[in-house]
Amino acid sequence: MSNVLSQLVATPPQHLRPDAARIATVALWPIAVMVVLHSVLVLAFNGSVTDDFTTVYSAIRRMLGGVPVYNENYATVDPHYLYNPGATLLLAPMGLSGDRELSRAVFIVLNAAAIIAALAVLVRLVGHRLTSWLFPGAVTVAFLTESVRNTLIFSNINGILLLALSGFLWLLLRGHRWWAGLVLGLAIVVKPMFAPLLLLPLMKFDWRTILGGVAVPVLANVIAWPLVPGAGDYLTRVVPYLGETRDYANSSLAGFAVYFDMPGWLEAVLWLTLGVFVAVGLAALFFYRDSAPLFWATTTTGLLLTGVFVMSSLGQQYYSMMLFPMILTVATRLSVFHVWPAWLAAFLFLWPGDWHSVHAPDAGRWASYFTATAGWSMLVVVIAVTAVVYLRRDRNILTSATVAAQEPVAANGNGETHV
Incomplete structure (x- = not known):
């Protein structure tokens, strides 16, 4: 059955006619560049009332200064710092600079670059070259969505997580099992919502990827626990809040x-x-x-x-x-x-x-x-x-x-x- 189904779905992707594809590529690249520049330099740098970056940056600065990280009032509706100690340690480079605005600008650019890199990985994954019309088309459409715009405007880490997800899929489909587990594990450390993706290697009886995906978050938190001030408050204050x-x-x-x-x-x-x-x-x-x-x-x-x-x-x-x-x-x-x-x-x-x-x-x-x-x-x-x-x-x-x-x-x- 596997061989027959493989032949059924192994046909190459459909492409536009060569002339139409060339014209589409020529048209889409300047549009993509301008949409990205507008999203980053105008929308994101202007910011909004919702500011995810400052919440994370302030928590990292508290950690680096030896102040308990989870000392917020979780009864308010303000954005709260919700990352576990392992993720806090991974995010520590965000707080190395004392200039918040500079750090925010760098973080926005890194996330925008990560989104573009993730789209490049995905375009190759679905069988197209980066010189095809699909790459600039995907960048253009992506940067017009609410997801990308608000990720950049609110200055959160979702762009980097998209790159991690794309990298995980690339590595998994190409048989790099240990690396796939490592990348998935890093994503799980930052956002546990990726944990259900361990079902993919489980369906393939791929224990190496599962081991990496589980070991990384566990080890990250074991290492971070004595290094993050007030790490125990994560269990007593943040976890109950997350359950609401x-x-x-x-x-x-x-x-x-x-x-x-x-x-x-x-x-x-x-x-x-x-x-x-x-x-x-x-x-x-x-x-x-x-x-x-x-x-x-x-x-x-x-x-x-x-x-x-x-x-x-x-x-x-x-x-x-x-x-x-x-x-x-x-x-x-x-x-x-x-x-x-x-x-x-x-x-x-x-x-x-x-x-x-x-x-x-x-x-x-x-x-x-x-x-x-x-x-x-x-x-x-x-x-x-x-x-x-x-x-x-x-x-x-x-x-x-x-x-x-x-x-x-x-x-x-x-x-x-x-x-």
Whole structure:
């Protein structure tokens, strides 16, 4: 079965006609450059009321100064420092300079560069060269999304994490198991939401990647615990706070339920329904792990992360950047983004526009908060349904090919054989 399915999905990506591809490349590069410059030099450097960088920078400076790191008032709605001691140690270089504005500018540029590098890795991963139209096209579209814009404007680390995720997929698909585990482990240290991705090497019985992905966060925290002042407060103050569901800047189902005071039974039904779709999608994708590893790895990653965004206690819209690997499979033969509902879902969680309306202020405000919730939920369903449809189609083709191959061969009167 594996060999037959491999032949079904091994066709090269579809490309534009040479002339059209050349024109698209020529047109897209200056647009990409200008969009990046505007996003970094204007939007990000201007900043906004939401400032993730200062929260992290201040915590790192406290660590370097020997002051307890987790000494904030977690009862307020201000941005809080939530990274574990291991991540705090990894982020320590951010606080080496006493000039906060300079450090912020450098951090923004590093994240922008990481996003571009991640897109380059993904373009190569889906079989295109960096000289093709897809690379500048991907950069242009990415830097117009809410995810990239707010990552840079709020000055958080998601760009670097996207590069880590892309690197993990590249290394995993090319058999560099120890390195894949190391990179995934570093991502898990900074944001534990990547921990479910350990399911990918588990599906392949790849214990080296699993060991690396688990050992890195454990060792990082063991090393950091005596070095980070007040590290114990992480367990007594931060972990309980993380267990709460906040009703602001939270696009998860739990955040939606708290915001609208949803009955507990209804939230449970919706959560279980999404969980069933995630499970069905994972089961269908499992059968592609050998025959279509790129489709399997990127789509399983996308399904797991989308499930985390919408089903955990906290989901923020700019997390959607981590779905870029799955979205870029549109340039391959097998992709859930070959159907229009997937693009409608992507629009809902990537669109940077404001939905506030003077004619319907309440509805506009709700839409601005929870379009990501709708988009993530829709995408979970689309992935599960599309994966099942693909699997049924390919199994039917496989069955037909097997039956044809097993038909008895009859001999005619001349001694010739025919089927």
